[in-house]
Amino acid sequence: MQNERLRAAMAAGGWTCAALAAKVEVDPKSVERWVNLARVPRRATAMLAAEALGEDVHALWPALRQARSARAVSPELMALYDQRADVPVSVITDMLAQARERIDVLVYAAVFLHEAYPRLNDLLRERAAEGCGVRVAIGDADSENVRQRGREEKFGHGIESRCRLALMHYRPLAGAPGIEIRTHGTTLYNSLYRADDQMLVNTHVWGLNAYRAPVWHLHRHENGKIFDAYAQSFDAVWATATPVREE
Incomplete structure (x- = not known):
């Protein structure tokens, strides 16, 4: 790396x-x-x-943002951000750009990525063309769990609109070689951004928008279990998700 x-x-x-x-x-x-x-x-x-x-x-x-006490507890914790708004978008995009085998994204919407980095789709296509598998799961705007999340955030129908906007952003990738886009209706406890053995975990806090919630930057470690627990969570949601078809 x-x-x-x-x-x-x-x-x-x-x-x-x-x-x-x-x-x-x-x-x-x-x-x-x-x-x-x-x-x-x-x-x-x-x-x-x-x-x-x-x-x-x-x-x-x-990694220099890491909480030292947390690092002592888990060798997988590279950094801990107070809220997602503190994470430079370059941290996410650089992480994705370095991926060689796998990129997994699990969110409800996360439209901030396309807004802050308009080349995101191009980046994902480039990584897929190099043999990196790309899976993106976004929220189904019509699912009850998405509507419930909107009520909890006190944003009303805002999250449903963001989910539809996210689908508009990602739909051009549907059918691209090496890229799969799906929608899910699960209760989402964390947003996940994985690139090979690195992962950003944006925790969800009741009543707060995700941008105000903490983010853990993890790196898979042979003596750790946290990274794999979240990776397995992604796979479980992915298995329930519905593929997005080309228009």
């Missing part, structure tokens, strides 16, 4: 590994590992590097 965001930032500024290493006073091999192996530097070093590159340190290394 590579740190594509760091690679792009260095390329944009004309930085070589040796030059950045000299700037932050580390060995060039350390910088190479940051880029090619997605290693995370010490916080102080990361802040110096981010300042030199003119980037947000958490956009380059999301």
